[in-house]
Amino acid sequence: MTGGAAKLSRRAPVLGNLARDRARAVTIVLLLLVVTILMLLGSAAFGSTWVPLEKVVAVLSGGGERMERLIILQLRLPRVLLAVLAGAAIAVSGFLLQKVTRNELASPSVLGVVDGAALGVVIFLALLSNDSNALIVSIGWQPLAAALGACAAVALVFALSGRQASSAVRLLLFGIAVAAAAKSVIMVLLLTGPIYRTTQAARWIAGAVNETNWGEVQLTALLLVPALVLALIAATRLPPSDLDDVSARSVGLNLPVFRLVIFALAAALTAISVAFAGGVSFIGLLAPHMARLLVGRSAIAGILASALCGAVILMGADLVVRVLFAPTEVPAGTITAVIGAPYFLYLLLRKDRLNG
Amino acid sequence: MDKALNGLTVDTLSVAYGARLAVDAISLAVPKGKITVLAGPNGCGKSTLLRAIRRLHVAKSGCVLLGDTDIGKMREKEIAREIGLLAQSPSAPEDMRVEELVRLGRYPHQAMLQPWSKDDAAAVEDAMFGTGVGHLRDRRIGSLSGGQLQRVWIAMVLAQQTDIICLDEPVNHLDMAHQIDCLDLVSRLNREHGRTVVLVLHDLNLAARYADLLVFMKDGGIVSAGSPRELMTEELIASVFGIQCRVIEDPVHDRPLCIPMRNSSPRFEVQG
Numbered sequence: 001m002t003g004g005a006a007k008l009s010r011r012a013p014v015l016g017n018l019a020r021d022r023a024r025a026v027t028i029v030l031l032l033l034v035v036t037i038l039m040l041l042g043s044a045a046f047g048s049t050w051v052p053l054e055k056v057v058a059v060l061s062g063g064g065e066r067m068e069r070l071i072i073l074q075l076r077l078p079r080v081l082l083a084v085l086a087g088a089a090i091a092v093s094g095f096l097l098q099k100v101t102r103n104e105l106a107s108p109s110v111l112g113v114v115d116g117a118a119l120g121v122v123i124f125l126a127l128l129s130n131d132s133n134a135l136i137v138s139i140g141w142q143p144l145a146a147a148l149g150a151c152a153a154v155a156l157v158f159a160l161s162g163r164q165a166s167s168a169v170r171l172l173l174f175g176i177a178v179a180a181a182a183k184s185v186i187m188v189l190l191l192t193g194p195i196y197r198t199t200q201a202a203r204w205i206a207g208a209v210n211e212t213n214w215g216e217v218q219l220t221a222l223l224l225v226p227a228l229v230l231a232l233i234a235a236t237r238l239p240p241s242d243l244d245d246v247s248a249r250s251v252g253l254n255l256p257v258f259r260l261v262i263f264a265l266a267a268a269l270t271a272i273s274v275a276f277a278g279g280v281s282f283i284g285l286l287a288p289h290m291a292r293l294l295v296g297r298s299a300i301a302g303i304l305a306s307a308l309c310g311a312v313i314l315m316g317a318d319l320v321v322r323v324l325f326a327p328t329e330v331p332a333g334t335i336t337a338v339i340g341a342p343y344f345l346y347l348l349l350r351k352d353r354l355n356g
Numbered sequence: 357m358d359k360a361l362n363g364l365t366v367d368t369l370s371v372a373y374g375a376r377l378a379v380d381a382i383s384l385a386v387p388k389g390k391i392t393v394l395a396g397p398n399g400c401g402k403s404t405l406l407r408a409i410r411r412l413h414v415a416k417s418g419c420v421l422l423g424d425t426d427i428g429k430m431r432e433k434e435i436a437r438e439i440g441l442l443a444q445s446p447s448a449p450e451d452m453r454v455e456e457l458v459r460l461g462r463y464p465h466q467a468m469l470q471p472w473s474k475d476d477a478a479a480v481e482d483a484m485f486g487t488g489v490g491h492l493r494d495r496r497i498g499s500l501s502g503g504q505l506q507r508v509w510i511a512m513v514l515a516q517q518t519d520i521i522c523l524d525e526p527v528n529h530l531d532m533a534h535q536i537d538c539l540d541l542v543s544r545l546n547r548e549h550g551r552t553v554v555l556v557l558h559d560l561n562l563a564a565r566y567a568d569l570l571v572f573m574k575d576g577g578i579v580s581a582g583s584p585r586e587l588m589t590e591e592l593i594a595s596v597f598g599i600q601c602r603v604i605e606d607p608v609h610d611r612p613l614c615i616p617m618r619n620s621s622p623r624f625e626v627q628g
Contacts, residue, residue, distance in 0.1 A: 017494035018455050102449075233468070240463050242452065246443035247509075249412055251516065252436030252464035297452060 025301035028294050032308040036084070039315045043080040044072050047322055078217045079209045083314040083332070085220045086209065086277035087287070091310025092231050092303055093269035094284030095291065099299065100241055100262040101168040107285035108270040111171075111263070112153040112178035114281045117274045119182040120149020121204045122189045125197045142204070143216065143275040150271035153178050154264075171263060207280035207333025209318050216276050223272045230265055231303055238299040280333045283310050286340045313340065363388050364409065364439075364520055364552065369418035371401075371408045378404040380576035381418065386520075386569075391546050391553045393563040396573035397597050402556045403444060405573070406522050409554060410441040436464030440518040444525050444556075446509050450498030454508050457497060458484055461515025483514035487541060503534035510541065520552045521545070527562070535559075539566050560597070564588050564611050572596045588612035 044056045051059075051068055058064045059072045090108055097106040108114060124145030128137050160174045161167075186205075190198045240253040249255050274280065291305035317335035364386040371379040378401045386392050386409075394402040407413050409420055411427050419426045427435055440461075448457050461483065462476040484490045487507045492500065500508065506526060513521055523542065527535040543566055546553045557563040563570055564584040572579040572587055574596050580587055588603050599616050606613040 016455065018453055021453075236468055240460055242449050243460065244443060244445075244447040246407070246412060246441070247446045247448075247512075249432075250410060250436065250441040250443065251460055251512075252433040254432045297449070297456070 021296050022298065022301075025295040025298050025305075029301050029304045029308070032294070032305055032312070036308045036311050036315075039312050039319075040080060040084065043083070043315050043319050044076050046319055047071070047076060048327070078212045078214050079318060080315060081217050082209045082212045082220060082276055083318045084311040085217070085224050086273040086280060087283055087310035087312070087314030088307035089224050089228065089269045089273035089310070090277075090280055090284040091287030091291075091306040091313075092228060093266040093273070095288035095303055095306040096231060096234070096262050096266045096269075097284075098288050099238055099302075100259055100266075101172065102242070103168070103172075104289065105285075106172065107281060108266065108273075109179065109279075109281040109284070111175040111267055111270065112157045112182065113150045113267050113270040114274055114279050115179040115182035115186070116153020116156075117146040117150035117271065118201070118205050118279060119186050120145040120147070120152070122186050122197075122201045123149070125201055126189050126193055129194070129197060146204070146278075147271055147275040149182075150267075150274060153182060154267040154271070158263075168259065203331050204278040205333075206331035207274075207278035207336070208329070208331035209277050209314070210322075210329050210332075212276060220272060220276050224269070227265065227269050227272065228307065231269070232300060234262060234265060235299040235303050242297075277314070278331065278333060280314060280336060282333070282337050282340050283313050286336070286344055287313060289344065363423065364554075365421040366405070366409065367419050367421055369405075369408060369420060370416040371404050371413045372416040373404075377416070377576050379408060379413075382576075382578055383418075384571065384578060384581065386552060386554060388552050389546070389550045390568035391543060391555065391566055392569045392571060393555045393557050393567035394571050394573060395557055395560060395563045396579075400573040401576040402573050403524050404576075406524050406554060406556050407441070410439050410522055411435055412441070433464040436516060436518075438518055439520045439522060440513040440516040441522040442509055442513050442524060442526055444528065448497050450496060452497045453493070454489060454495050454497065454500070455480070455484070455493040457508060458489075458493075458511045458515050461512040464516060479515050479517050483511040486514055486545065487511040502529055502531075503537060506530060506534070506538055507541065510538070514545070518551075520554070522554045524556050525558060526555070528558070535562065542566070560588075560593070560614050561606075564614070565606070565609055584611055588614060 041053055041056055044060075045051050045053050049071065051072060055064055055068055056072060059069050064072070093108045094106070097108065097111070098104055121142055124142060157171065157174045157178050160178070161171050186201070190201055237253065237258060240248040240251050241255070241258065242248075243251075245255060270281070270284070287310040288302070288306045290309045291302050294309075295301040295305045313336060314332060317332040317339070320335050320339075321330040321332050366382055366384040366386070368381045368383050369379055370377055370381050380401075382405060394405060396402050404413060408415060411420070411430075415428060419428055421427070422430070422438055427439075430438075458480050459476070462472075462479060465476060465479075466472075481490075484493060487510050489504065489507050489511050492504060492508065497505065497508070510523075510526070513523075521542075526542070527538050530538060539562060542553055542555070545551055555563075555566070557566075567584050569581060570584045570587045571581040572592065579596050580592060590601055590603050593599065593601050593603070593614060598619065600618045602615045602617060603612050604615060
């Protein structure tokens with residue numbers, strides 16, 4: 001305990017492990033960025049017709065032939081960009097929640113946001129369809145219904161938690177309860193409703209990015225980019241939240257306020273993401289885990305890596321359903337679970353082995 | 357540092373858990389640059405008082421004054437620059453590195469988006485050097501022994517560079533050698549750096565050995581406060597702790613030593 005050796009090492013080494021950790025994290029984030037860009041180009045190139053990569057680049061830089069411009073700019077790019085935005089947002093939401101609850105099992109679905117949004121969609125489909133099961137308004141309103149449902153669920157969770165909202169456990173319990181209640185109402189509405197409604201609702205619940213357009217992409221970007229910037233700013237305050245409550249507060253973190261802000265931010269990110277892309281919440285559990293394994297403990301690198309992983313996963317899932325199941329439009333969300341769940345198990349088992 | 361002039365005063369402070377008063381109208385002047393030890397039976401409110409001094413509990417009535425400023429009116433980071441506190445059972449992720457944990461002590465000194473400064477680096481080096489954990493800087497928290505871990509946590513509190521340091525039962529989970537080692541470290545920090553230390557200790561003999569001011573608490577109030585020699589009497593210990601004892605002279609240190617004998621209250625007696 002008493003250290004002669006300790007006294008010798010008073011000066012910090014030129015490049016300590018902490019600095020090496022950081023250099024490694026920066027490198028991996030940059031690599032992930034490259035992967036994301038390649039995936040984006042690949043997603044624009046692949047599909048029912050193959051567009052060579054050099055032509056994709058030509059189209060993106062303003063050239064290209066008319067047909068290629070139509071395929072890429074009107075058909076493929078909106079869904080690819082929505083996948084990037086929604087995947088990134090749900091992943092960052094999951095990262096924030098896992099950090100602030102100090103629980104690796106926390107995911108955006110536990111706040112009740114996802115099921116609230118799903119309930120919004122189902123009620124929308126139930127109320128606004130006529131006797132012949134056709135919607136009497138445009139399906140374009142569906143994201144608004146999802147967003148309203150998500151906001152209502154979050155408001156309910158926070159209202160129920162009341163003054164205990166800064167306690168992570170209480171908030172999660174109320175979130176799970178609200179999610180369960182929303183699920184059961186959804187089930188009743190689906191079972192008693194017409195079949196068209198069930199199919200349409202099931203598509204949304206699984207999560208898909210195929211029925212999108214530039215307007216939705218722009219709106220999503222407009223809402224998400226500020227939320228992601230806020231998340232990065234919040235990340236500079238995240239480190240003490242790794243500690244127990246008393247220690248975190250004693251180094252000067254205003255934990256009750258900080259928790260509320262993070263929960264609200266995570267709920268907003270999830271709501272925006274699922275409003276357009278549906279129930280892709282599994283990415284919110286998976287991507288932060290991948291990010292942590294890749295970049296380690298840094299909060300800022302963790303958020304960036306989570307966002308990129310989430311984007312890559314959702315783009316990849318969408319690409320798989322476009323290539324494998326065409327012309328049937330299978331929701332991408334089904335693939336994230338089919339591929340993601342075994343990978344997730346692998347990560348957990350590997351981690352256990354490393355720890356044991 | 358002019359803030360070093362600020363003394364710490366507890367003024368008729370009450371703290372409540374629901375309807376129960378855990379701290380009941382306590383007043384105490386914490387001597388500056390000395391070691392104050394809060395002692396008393398379980399549930400007497402000593403840990404609550406310590407946490408209230410750091411404003412981790414909201415005062416029901418009364419206040420804690422730093423100089424002439426009510427800490428209830430200070431900002432979170434402001435308090436964290438004046439008073440450090442080591443929690444009773446602190447926890448950090450197992451894969452966190454030692455240096456990373458010690459760096460968290462610099463949190464109250466950093467503004468949002470402000471880069472790591474030379475002062476921060478120097479404070480972290482000093483804290484790790486002062487606690488003898490410099491050679492552990494790259495180790496992960498999960499790989500440390502109990503004694504090493506406690507030193508690392510103390511280093512984190514030191515990196516905060518506060519004039520007042522509160523430690524809540526810092527030797528609870530340590531073996532005898534590490535208990536002495538840890539408290540020697542605390543007492544050295546007090547003597548060499550003039551830091552004001554407030555400790556909660558369970559072991560009465562350790563309390564008597566390290567305290568400048570010993571405070572006996574019972575039922576949320578202060579029974580008596582004074583030097584260990586004044587307080588360590590057989591009558592007072594019997595009335596506060598409910599145990600008959602003999603107080604003798606510690607043959608090594610110039611301090612009184614308590615030899616517990618028989619429980620004077622009937623609550624633990626074997627039913628027969």
